[in-house]
Amino acid sequence: MQPDRRGHFxxxxxxxxxxxxxxxxxxxxxxxxxxxxSPEFHQELAWYLxxxxxxxxxxxxxxxxTETLGGPQIYLKREDLAHTGAHKINNTMGQGLLAKxxxxxxxxxxxxxxxxxxxxxxxxxxxxLECDIFMGTEDIRRQRLNVMRMKLLGSRVVPVESGSCTLKxxxxxAIRDWVTNVRHTYYVIGSVAGPHPYPMLVRDFQAVIGKExxxxxxxxxxxxxxxxxxxxxxxxxxxGLFHPFLxxxxxxxxxxxxxxxxxxxxxxxxLVAGTVGVLHxxxxxxxxxxxxxxxxxxxxxxGLDYPGVGPEHAYFKETGRAEYVAVTDDEALExxxxxxxxxxxxxxxxxxxxxxxxxxxxxxYSAKDIIIVNLSGRGDKDVEAxxxxxxxx
Amino acid sequence: MTxxxxxxxxxxxxxxxxxxxxxxxxxxxxxxxxRIALEIAARGADLLELGIPFSDPLAxxxxxxxxxxxxxxxxxxxxxxxxxxxxxxxDTDIPLVLMGYYNPILQYGLERTAKxxxxxGVCGFIIPDLPLEEAGAWRAAxxxxxxxxxxxxxPTSGPERIKKLGQLTKGFLYYVSLTGITGARxxxxxxxxxxxxxxxxxxxxxxxxxxxxxxxxxxxxxSPYVDGVVVGSAIVQKVANYAGExxxxxxxxxxxxxxxxxxxxx
Numbered sequence: 001m002q003p004d005r006r007g008h009f010x011x012x013x014x015x016x017x018x019x020x021x022x023x024x025x026x027x028x029x030x031x032x033x034x035x036x037x038s039p040e041f042h043q044e045l046a047w048y049l050x051x052x053x054x055x056x057x058x059x060x061x062x063x064x065x066t067e068t069l070g071g072p073q074i075y076l077k078r079e080d081l082a083h084t085g086a087h088k089i090n091n092t093m094g095q096g097l098l099a100k101x102x103x104x105x106x107x108x109x110x111x112x113x114x115x116x117x118x119x120x121x122x123x124x125x126x127x128x129l130e131c132d133i134f135m136g137t138e139d140i141r142r143q144r145l146n147v148m149r150m151k152l153l154g155s156r157v158v159p160v161e162s163g164s165c166t167l168k169x170x171x172x173x174a175i176r177d178w179v180t181n182v183r184h185t186y187y188v189i190g191s192v193a194g195p196h197p198y199p200m201l202v203r204d205f206q207a208v209i210g211k212e213x214x215x216x217x218x219x220x221x222x223x224x225x226x227x228x229x230x231x232x233x234x235x236x237x238x239x240g241l242f243h244p245f246l247x248x249x250x251x252x253x254x255x256x257x258x259x260x261x262x263x264x265x266x267x268x269x270x271l272v273a274g275t276v277g278v279l280h281x282x283x284x285x286x287x288x289x290x291x292x293x294x295x296x297x298x299x300x301x302x303g304l305d306y307p308g309v310g311p312e313h314a315y316f317k318e319t320g321r322a323e324y325v326a327v328t329d330d331e332a333l334e335x336x337x338x339x340x341x342x343x344x345x346x347x348x349x350x351x352x353x354x355x356x357x358x359x360x361x362x363x364x365y366s367a368k369d370i371i372i373v374n375l376s377g378r379g380d381k382d383v384e385a386x387x388x389x390x391x392x393x
Numbered sequence: 394m395t396x397x398x399x400x401x402x403x404x405x406x407x408x409x410x411x412x413x414x415x416x417x418x419x420x421x422x423x424x425x426x427x428r429i430a431l432e433i434a435a436r437g438a439d440l441l442e443l444g445i446p447f448s449d450p451l452a453x454x455x456x457x458x459x460x461x462x463x464x465x466x467x468x469x470x471x472x473x474x475x476x477x478x479x480x481x482x483x484d485t486d487i488p489l490v491l492m493g494y495y496n497p498i499l500q501y502g503l504e505r506t507a508k509x510x511x512x513x514g515v516c517g518f519i520i521p522d523l524p525l526e527e528a529g530a531w532r533a534a535x536x537x538x539x540x541x542x543x544x545x546x547x548p549t550s551g552p553e554r555i556k557k558l559g560q561l562t563k564g565f566l567y568y569v570s571l572t573g574i575t576g577a578r579x580x581x582x583x584x585x586x587x588x589x590x591x592x593x594x595x596x597x598x599x600x601x602x603x604x605x606x607x608x609x610x611x612x613x614x615x616s617p618y619v620d621g622v623v624v625g626s627a628i629v630q631k632v633a634n635y636a637g638e639x640x641x642x643x644x645x646x647x648x649x650x651x652x653x654x655x656x657x658x659x
Binding site: 006014015016017018019020021022023024162163168172175176179180181182183277278279280281286288290291292293294 | 446447448449451452454458465470471495496497498499500501521522523524526527544545546547548549550551554558569572573574
């Protein structure tokens with residue numbers, strides 16, 4: 001579906017930003033409209049996605065995992081094999097080319113796990129643009145490898161010390177920078193969150209995941225999947241997989257991070273346990289207190305550690321088009337180990353949440369059914385953190 | 394005509410400009426805020442902006458972020474700020490304008506906020522993350538209770554939006570002096586005076602300028618081009634170093650110094 005003229009999905013979405021940014025959002029919307037009608041832009045993006053990013057990514061039938069779970073056939077959409085190791089590059093490639101066409105010379109981005117930061121830094125290097133990445137100091141500590149990657153790619157990593165020192169605060173700081181440097185800076189938002197037109201634009205760039213998966217499965221089996229499973233932080237990998245199946249009789253399941261468990265209040269399960277409010281420019285579900293102050297989120301997976309979620313997911317929840325569930329840190333670790341041992345693939349801790357949920361979902365299905373899981377990123381970045389936990393046990 | 398309109402009309406008749414100081418309510422605590430506010434009112438301020446603490450103030454620089462955090466530490470919320478306004482109303486006539494981000498207001502309820510604010514004698518409301526495109530429901534709720542919804546215009550807005558903002562705003566139009574967040578600056582953009590002249594040609598309401606303004610010299614330089622000047626971070630910085638009575642007096646002296654160049658020059 002397309003949002004309304006002012007960027008609403010039902011009641012969700014919109015543009016709740018300082019006036020200084022409104023003209024920039026309107027300019028971006030115009031520029032995006034122009035490129036969606038431009039065959040040259042689509043050709044250019046398709047060329048980069050194929051030759052540089054390495055698309056299409058495989059749709060892999062995970063036989064051992066399927067056998068272990070003893071239910072439906074599990075296919076993995078291997079976004080972990082895309083250049084830089086996660087789906088984030090689909091979006092940054094698109095936005096980077098868009099920024100260049102708009103004549104902007106500097107990119108900024110927020111990052112949690114560092115995957116979006118790396119993907120933005122990569123595209124900045126490729127396209128010859130200046131680049132600053134905002135990252136919470138807590139995440140810098142947890143994701144040293146990605147910090148080093150961004151620096152090697154020629155970007156500046158700006159440590160963010162405010163609030164919980166994680167993704168939410170990095171996004172605040174990126175917005176503050178954008179307000180200040182809006183005339184020559186392009187803000188590359190990394191998820192289907194933020195003010196209109198970002199949720200639509202990021203979704204469209206990520207929809208390549210679902211489009212490929214749909215065609216690949218059809219070629220192989222001649223049919224549609226029964227269910228799609230993806231982790232949801234801001235929700236871009238999930239939206240990218242789901243959206244091309246919107247009109248099909250396919251179940252959508254978004255897996256959020258239950259952190260230490262929903263009753264502890266220490267989680268990032270915005271859709272499962274949050275309430276409606278405005279954060280970072282959009283009306284959506286949030287983790288907030290009764291006074292409307294934003295709560296700190298928690299997840300072992302830094303990419304899910306965010307107290308908001310994209311507005312179109314909020315709309316999917318409200319209309320019942322998608323179901324949202326949550327798995328704990330511990331369950332995600334089990335998912336991480338399960339995929340490593342059965343298939344020889346280390347998933348990102350974010351994606352491990354989607355894998356973990358399969359153990360609960362599989363019993364509902366039989367061997368003739370097909371589930372596609374979005375393996376949104378690779379786990380190399382998490383090896384240190386996981387090792388710390390496993391050795392501590 | 395609201396209390397804000399009357400102030401601008403009275404000042405205009407005298408050839409004066411309005412000084413609009415900002416403090417964060419509840420910083421360092423509600424009672425001290427009350428006393429600082431009264432001192433500010435007594436020492437020459439014409440309107441007073443009270444900031445509502447918020448966890449994620451994305452239009453604010455480090456000074457006001459820190460003030461917000463100090464107030465949140467002892468749980469100062471929208472309702473407390475409304476009550477503070479009511480208390481101040483008993484002791485001063487100065488028009489009170491609340492400044493707060495949209496989410497706390499949305500959670501409290503748009504109509505409920507407007508009604509309570511009006512009941513406590515608040516005159517206007519500034520919501521920095523609510524652009525005109527999303528402001529319809531709030532504006533209607535505010536106007537219904539006699540509260541002025543005050544809009545911001547920015548250097549990036551362009552003439553069309555500024556005209557529209559000038560029509561929608563009540564009380565005055567708040568012109569953001571620079572592309573950026575709040576916080577004291579040593580220098581303001583050189584094109585600001587020209588921009589303000591353009592803005593005043595585009596709108597009929599009074600225009601106040603804010604963001605970055607921190608010294609009596611800057612106030613003096615801007616005075617000919619505006620109807621009012623907002624000073625925030627420079628005051629909040631003094632509150633941050635609060636050390637009892639002496640700080641309150643220091644803030645009062647600062648207000649007097651800021652107001653001096655806004656009085657009619659002989």
